Amino acid sequence: MRPLRLDLRGFTVFREPTTVDLTDCDFFALVGPTGSGKSTLLDAICFALYGTAPRWGGGRSVAHALAPSATEAAVRLIFEAGGTRYAATRVVRRDGKGRTATRAAGLQALTPGFDASSLDGEDLLDELGEALAGTPSELDHAVADVVGLPYDQFIKCVVLPQGEFAAFLHARPAERQEILVRLLGLDVYEKIRERAAGLVAEANAKLAATEPVLNELTAAASDEAIEAAERRVEQARTLAADVDAALPELVEAQRRVEQVSAEATAAEQRLRLLTAVAAPAGVTTLAQTARDAAAAAQDAAIAVGTAEESEEKVRAQLEAAADPTVLRGLLEAHAENSRLATQLSELDAAASQAQQLHDSALGAQQTAVARQAQAERALAEAQQALQAAQTSDRAAWLRRDLKAGHACPVCTQHVATVPAMPDQPAMTAAKKVVEQAEQAVATARAGREQLDRKVNEASVRHAKASAQREQLGVRAAEVARVLQGAAPVPKLREQLTAAEALRRELAMATTALRTAREAQRRSAGFAQQAQDRLSAGWRSFDAARDTVTALVPPAADRDDLAAAWRALDGWAREQAAAAQTARDGERGRLAQAREHAAGLVHRLDELFAAAELPRPGAGEHQRAAAVTVERMAAARDTLLERRAQAEALRAQRAVVETDRQVATALANHLRANNFEAWLLQEALDALVDGASAILRELSGGQYDLIHEDREFFVVDHHDAGLRRTVRTLSGGETFQASLALALALADQLGGLSPTASLESIMLDEGFGTLDASTLDTVAATLENLAATGDRMVGVVTHVQALAERIPVRFEISKDARTARVERVG
Numbered sequence: 140m141r142p143l144r145l146d147l148r149g150f151t152v153f154r155e156p157t158t159v160d161l162t163d164c165d166f167f168a169l170v171g172p173t174g175s176g177k178s179t180l181l182d183a184i185c186f187a188l189y190g191t192a193p194r195w196g197g198g199r200s201v202a203h204a205l206a207p208s209a210t211e212a213a214v215r216l217i218f219e220a221g222g223t224r225y226a227a228t229r230v231v232r233r234d235g236k237g238r239t240a241t242r243a244a245g246l247q248a249l250t251p252g253f254d255a256s257s258l259d260g261e262d263l264l265d266e267l268g269e270a271l272a273g274t275p276s277e278l279d280h281a282v283a284d285v286v287g288l289p290y291d292q293f294i295k296c297v298v299l300p301q302g303e304f305a306a307f308l309h310a311r312p313a314e315r316q317e318i319l320v321r322l323l324g325l326d327v328y329e330k331i332r333e334r335a336a337g338l339v340a341e342a343n344a345k346l347a348a349t350e351p352v353l354n355e356l357t358a359a360a361s362d363e364a365i366e367a368a369e370r371r372v373e374q375a376r377t378l379a380a381d382v383d384a385a386l387p388e389l390v391e392a393q394r395r396v397e398q399v400s401a402e403a404t405a406a407e408q409r410l411r412l413l414t415a416v417a418a419p420a421g422v423t424t425l426a427q428t429a430r431d432a433a434a435a436a437q438d439a440a441i442a443v444g445t446a447e448e449s450e451e452k453v454r455a456q457l458e459a460a461a462d463p464t465v466l467r468g469l470l471e472a473h474a475e476n477s478r479l480a481t482q483l484s485e486l487d488a489a490a491s492q493a494q495q496l497h498d499s500a501l502g503a504q505q506t507a508v509a510r511q512a513q514a515e516r517a518l519a520e521a522q523q524a525l526q527a528a529q530t531s532d533r534a535a536w537l538r539r540d541l542k543a544g545h546a547c548p549v550c551t552q553h554v555a556t557v558p559a560m561p562d563q564p565a566m567t568a569a570k571k572v573v574e575q576a577e578q579a580v581a582t583a584r585a586g587r588e589q590l591d592r593k594v595n596e597a598s599v600r601h602a603k604a605s606a607q608r609e610q611l612g613v614r615a616a617e618v619a620r621v622l623q624g625a626a627p628v629p630k631l632r633e634q635l636t637a638a639e640a641l642r643r644e645l646a647m648a649t650t651a652l653r654t655a656r657e658a659q660r661r662s663a664g665f666a667q668q669a670q671d672r673l674s675a676g677w678r679s680f681d682a683a684r685d686t687v688t689a690l691v692p693p694a695a696d697r698d699d700l701a702a703a704w705r706a707l708d709g710w711a712r713e714q715a716a717a718a719q720t721a722r723d724g725e726r727g728r729l730a731q732a733r734e735h736a737a738g739l740v741h742r743l744d745e746l747f748a749a750a751e752l753p754r755p756g757a758g759e760h761q762r763a764a765a766v767t768v769e770r771m772a773a774a775r776d777t778l779l780e781r782r783a784q785a786e787a788l789r790a791q792r793a794v795v796e797t798d799r800q801v802a803t804a805l806a807n808h809l810r811a812n813n814f815e816a817w818l819l820q821e822a823l824d825a826l827v828d829g830a831s832a833i834l835r836e837l838s839g840g841q842y843d844l845i846h847e848d849r850e851f852f853v854v855d856h857h858d859a860g861l862r863r864t865v866r867t868l869s870g871g872e873t874f875q876a877s878l879a880l881a882l883a884l885a886d887q888l889g890g891l892s893p894t895a896s897l898e899s900i901m902l903d904e905g906f907g908t909l910d911a912s913t914l915d916t917v918a919a920t921l922e923n924l925a926a927t928g929d930r931m932v933g934v935v936t937h938v939q940a941l942a943e944r945i946p947v948r949f950e951i952s953k954d955a956r957t958a959r960v961e962r963v964g
Contacts, residue, residue, distance in 0.1 A: 871916030
């Protein structure tokens, strides 16, 4: 696993969005004051992958991920494993009751060549590729498959937490044994024991199927079938014997063909060697060219000396000038101070405007409240009128069939006169009034809600402007402190211009020196090439002469390359004429031998035709006859094998019983107490062998690591092979031994998982207690580890001397609001 990019938002001290780009980092350091958030970045990597971090005590509570004043924390890690890039994301939220939980999580496989720098870092849940997991539990399982390591092994192989780096080296034997048992997963042997018991049951099941197979084999391998197969075998053997009798003469004829062919080839080879001898062009000028190139190389060396003197003079002047970085920082502070003043003025105006808008919206809101209350009273009156109309319409409906002189169906009293029926129901007009009142209430409510939003928006704008004004005021005070006692801008620019002019002059001098050195290298190369060509000319001559040494060429003049070539070329032309005549004679004898061999092959073809078999290919007669014998014998043997299988099946019960006894013995052996001890000893031997090889490389061949009686020792080859316990090692030596064990343990754990991808290692270790000499040893060890190119190496430290030796540094700082990361290098 190799991290490429880390995006944070609201994660512990990183309240504001933060991005750490590790795409091109092979060796880097996380530096900053104690408590600034260095180890928090490693916590974020572990949390994105496994949902927890080493400093959280191994628990699964995600409350540690949230900043105290934040309600949401999000982490996204872009990483590479096994040649594929992935994005792992986790989002933690706090609800209104203060409870925290992981609300979103996911793992995506990115497309090949995905550019992590194209992300904007805003929405960490963007869809970037193929989704492999969409919930926290799915992400936990998917990460273990992709990375190839569970969490406990990840923090021992990739991220080594602070205070635990040398824990395995200095652990007591019992503790070290417990760690190995847990990491190596010895419970697999209990599964083997269970499988052995299952094999007994499987063998018993096979016996039930034995009888029907035995009956089938007995019927197929009858005596009549075997006798017919024997007759076919005898016929094939007769053909093979006839072929064997005719083969010696054919073999002799073919041997003669090969002999004559070899002689013809040898004659052809002699002719080819003689005609290949020819002097190369330009051999007469090689010596003079070599002398001229040597003189030019000497002139180029003098020019390099002159350029070096000029470059050293300019460099001394630049060292005496002011530091351009400091000057630029002061100029930037001046510019920021001016910019902050303008922004503070703008924020004051914005806050005033927001207050005015709030007051105006608040007055309109009060008017809307009164209007809504009036509309609701009108609606209540319309609803009461609707109920009265409903009662009137019901009474009219009851008297539609009532006649004068009848009893009332409601009060049962005599009715003298029936009132007239109304032209239309009273509810019709009453409903329209209610609908109009309801519409008026809805309009009043919508107007009030709109004014409520305006009041809230104005309040938010005023609060936001006030908060920004407060933040900018803090920053303005910081900038003012930086500029205290600083020179004015014109003076700073004058000093910066002078320093940059010296830098350009130094660059020109350096370029001139580089050009002179390049010219010197080219001249030296030309001189060497000319000498090499002269030597190559003699080697070419010697090689050509060696090809015809067996033909006894004339002696060579070693003082004159051209004369030597002329003598050899003339001799080769004379010998080539005689060699051509010899070659033509050998070709004629070869044609006669081939014709005789072809006639013998025809006689063998006739034997196969008489046996009604297809004609074999050239040189395949004996093999074809043998194949025929084997095929017939195989058919007979198949019948015999079936008979033998029947006999074997009859004895199968005894074999199954033996297998059951073996499986029982295996289960008993695996239950033995000394088996685990033997496995642990083998694992420790392999671990120490791997760590010793790494320690030799890290210590420049000084130390080997060994163990005896479960204790670790080092062998000091710089002190006559003295053996001493690891507890006597210095701080730097302990670091090298611990790092060697950590890398070997990582490799061994990676070997347990076919998908493990151990492409990085992060060291969160306190280096502040080391003295200068030990710190130098530690730094050299880390540089050697990074130089191998096998892993990305990351270091968390606040030791400036160590950080300055690392090519890429991420400087972490923290103020009252948030922590920040800045890349240097």
